[in-house]
Amino acid sequence: MGRNEREAICREIVEMMFDAMTEEKRTAYKNACARNCYLTSHYGMSSYNLTTYKEGWHFVCDGCRTHYSAWAYDNDGELIIGRKPNEEKLNMIWSHTFSDNPIDLKKI
8 A cells, every 4th residue: 555545544534533523522623723823823733643553543633732632443333532542452553644734624
């Protein structure tokens, strides 16, 4: 699988995660972006990473003194957002760092 294919799949996973999130979790992301904008004049974060585990997906964004993360897992075709389990209990498949913001800010 090439980088562009992986990037497209990861963007789709992140989009599905945001679709499944509560409004409160989306607002937390918007607040993190706004906080980063206040500190750096850039709305968004400086790094975006999606780690895929057998048990689910962990999306992490880091900015200037700002952090946001979300954990999702599949429950019979329904994406559930929740707390990330202990790292020792997870089986990592691969990790992907995005080249730019994978989130369409107009959708959230």
